[in-house]
Amino acid sequence: MTGGGLAPATDHPADRRGEPAAVLEMTGIRKSFGGVHALRGIDFSVRPGEIHALLGENGAGKSTLMNIMCGALSDYHGQMRLEGRLVRFSSPHAAQKAGVATVFQELDLVPGLPVADNLSLGREPKRHLLFLDGQRMRRSAEGALALVGASISTRTTVSALRLGEQQIVAIAKALAAEARILILDEPTAALSAHEVELLFDLMRGLRRRGVGIVFISHRLDEVGKVADRVTVMRDGRVVAVVPGSTTPQELVPLLTGRLAEDMFPARGTVRDRVCLRMTDFGYRLRRPSASWREPTGVSLTVREGEIVGLVGLLGSGRTELLQAICGAAPPGRSLGKLEINGRPVRLRSIISGQQQGIGFVPDDRRRDGLVPTRNVAQNLALASLGRLSTAGFVRRGRQGEAVRWAFDAFGIKASTTTAPILSLSGGNQQKVLIGRALLRRPRVLLLDEPTRGVDVAAKADIYHLVRSLAADGLAVLVASSELPELAGWCDRLVVLRDGRIVDDVAPDTDPTRVLAAASGATHHDTAPEDRP
Amino acid sequence: MTPETTPSAPATAVDSRPIAEPVPAAAARSRRRLPVLDVLVRFQSLLGLVLVLVGGLVFSPRRDGTILFLTVDNLANIVRAVSETGIIAVGMTFVIIAGGIDLSVGAVLGLAGVTAATLMVNHGWGSVAAIVAVLVAGLLFGLIQGAVSTVMRIQAFVVTLAGLQVANGLARMVSGDKFININYGHGAGLAPPSFALLGDRLFGNVIPVSAVVFVLVGAVASVVLNGTRFGQHVFAVGGNERAARLSGINVRRVKIITFGLCGLAAALSGVLDAGQLSFANPNSGTGYELAAIASVVIGGTSLFGGEGTVVGTIAGALLLGTLNNILQLNNVNADLQLIVTGLIIVAAAVLQNVAARRRAT
Helix, strand or coil, rough: CCCCCCHHHHHHHHHHHHCCCCCEEEEEEEEECEEEEEEEEEEEECCCCCCEEECCCCCCCCCHHHHHHHHCCEEEECCCCCEEEEEECCHHHHHHHHEEEEECCCCCCCCCHHHHHHCCCCCCCEEEECEEHHHHHHHHHHHHHHHHHCCCCCCCHHHHHCCCHHHHHHHHHCCCCCEEEEEEEECCCCCCCCCCCCCCHHHHHHCCCCCCCEECCCCCCHHHHCCCCEEECCEEEEEEEEEEEHHHHHHHHHHHHCCCCCHCCCCCCCCCCCCEEEEEEEECCCCCCCCCCCCCEEEEEEECCCHHHHHHECCCCCHHHHHHHHHCCCCCCEEEEEEEEEEHHHHHHHHHHHHHCEECCCCCCCCHHHCCCCEHHHHHHHHCCCCCCCCCEEEHHHHHHHHHHHHHEEEEECCCCCEEEEHHHHHHHHHHHHHHHCCCCCCCEEEEEEEEEECHHHHHHHHHHHHEEECCCCCCEEEECCCCHHHCCCCCEEEEECEEEEECCCCCCCHHHHHHHHHHCCCCCCCCCCCC | CCCCHHHHHHHHHHHHHCCHHHHHHHHHHHHCHHHHHHHHHHCCHHHHHHHHHHHHHHCEECCCEHHHHCCHHHHHCCCCCCCHHHHHHHHHHHHHHHCCCCCCCHHHHHHHHHHHHHHHHHHCCHHHHHHHHHHHHHHHHHHHHHHHHHCCCCCCHHHHHHHHHHHHHHHHHHCCCCCCCEEECCCCCCCHHHHHHHHEECCCEEHHHHHHHHHHHHHHHHHHHHHHHHHHHHHHHCHHHHHHHHCCCCCHHHHHHHHHHHHHHHHHHHHHHHHHEEEECCCCCCCHHHHEEEEHHHHCCCCCCCCCCCCHHHHHHHHHHHHHHHHHCCCCCCHHHHHHHHHHHHHHHHHHHHHHHHHHH
């Protein structure tokens, strides 16, 4: 039952012809949502025994393309062929049966169940039609795990596994059907460096067995380590298909493309007055957590009119630093000194942070920002209801004024101010959340990944909007995982690693140097170790 | 792979990722397709109420040419019966919109009734003093439940289930597990006659006092929910608690207050109950929590929190009360009444679900 489709590469007809034929071939794929063109004619192919990296910034169309490949979207134009046969998957289940396995970022494992049960979920072997056959279940699970070369006990509960191990179990589960194609959606995003290496070994093993792997990633250095070919997408188009040996330096311009000067506003004048000053600032959690990087010994100033960018890899503590500054961190205590407009402050909660003039826009819009059941105006006014009320009663007139101001100032595009918030595009949702923070008239604005999931036009809007706010005297601290964005937008870049500031540079500093600082001088050389 | 797990996986994966562009556009398209359904969902309880009222007219037994359903006495009966669960349901609306649930209300109603009766009959309290004391106690009971739930992070379901037991036990203790008869007059063992007003009808013996109280409670609650900062906070807390907290809303306080309001409503209902019946029964409110939750659900309030209306809840309560009345008038037996009620709750929930799914796509 497990892995019957993992034939040795030599069996594949492609090898007999010398030139490997694509096992999956997509031609002229187009897809639009409403008026938004997500994909504008994509050609994409995966050969057997190939690791094909799919790169693109947020909003480039990677996810849409992946969703078509894996059967989550069936309503598209264009053709998809699997081993030469024209296919159109009606569901992920259908795709899986046809041999396209997908491991999503959100692993589809049941945390409370043992590994074996997870691997046979929904097709559990039974005895006497009723009782689970635990032995058979474990045996087949062992087979599936052996296939991915993992030594994980099938009796362990999934929640007790490390994330990297869970990932491997999820891959084993996906491969349990006859998989010719394996799609991995940002599999390394939450893994430690060691776990990433294990995952890459697994991918190389599968490559030797002839599985075609689509590897979606954000990390350019990883791509060079493991991929044979790289497809770069931008704005719904394929802009380049290059060999895996392409360096990150060569990839960056391909990825960002339009992220040129016109994308960013001109830099303003930074005034002398310091709005935010941290001296040896840190934060200790009451209950330390491996997933929350504590800021340590951070000394940093942000002046009026200045936009400072926080650069750092995942897990460097960017988000955590912003949370600690605004009072949104988990329970704990802050260390060192934090001054706002020259006054030392101790923040115990978001509310006290707001009162001191700090505005915060969190990175995860859906989880931490939007109230999906409330309309645009209600979402905008949410943090400023105190100012908009008299004796507890919300003054409609005042609220309407505030909402109209935000619409005008930010160019929010919505059918009406009372439209459902989820009917807005990602960019406009983001503008609403920035507007919510600004309606409180903060002195310091903290932005966490403000352009994630935002289309290129709205990105430019947000850059210009924040720049004009800075020109009016706002101090801005912005964290982002997109270095080119920070380099183009900010007045200064501060590099974080392990919760500490390791560099403080001008925005036009050589990106390689900045990235080296962020990843800790031992810069990955991109020499491929086991490329055939 | 299982059909159950596979399709859900990409859905979560897509949702969690902020590719917001495509998703809402598709939603907007589907929203335009079926406006009828939207109207139906939006006003489900009011439309249902109209339907039931028309049904009442059509199916009402007649005597000497008068439609029994429409007689003043019958309508007053409906409103009187509805007002008790209705007032509770209004309080429950706040709790549910904020994302909670309160199962203790029926028991609190019983406790409030016997406490008021005991204070007046055995301790010689005046009616106003007794009523105020009981209302304050109900408010406190709710606040405590809210505090236990939010501070100690225990699900409201569990806390208020425990609260139900506690309130019921207290009610039996206070009453000695017996009905307390309320006889009016002056002197030991008698309740002040003013308390009897609660069972009266006003405006030429037409409108029950409880109905007037019900309408007032509904009006105030509606204004609080829609017009005040607190009301907006209730919606935000239920709609997205994390976002509410990050917006500087004191989430804990908002939740605790909703439980307080619900306890207050239950106590008020208990006082009315005792006043209308002229006796207090410690088990008087048994099952009222379910009737109240049913009214809220039929009224279009989402059990997931974040949305709902007081008007819908009131219509939901009236719908259930009217329906029961019609079935009674036609001598349909009580078992069938329960079944019909159950089916209506399911129908309302299905409509809700349709609405929620359309928003989510």
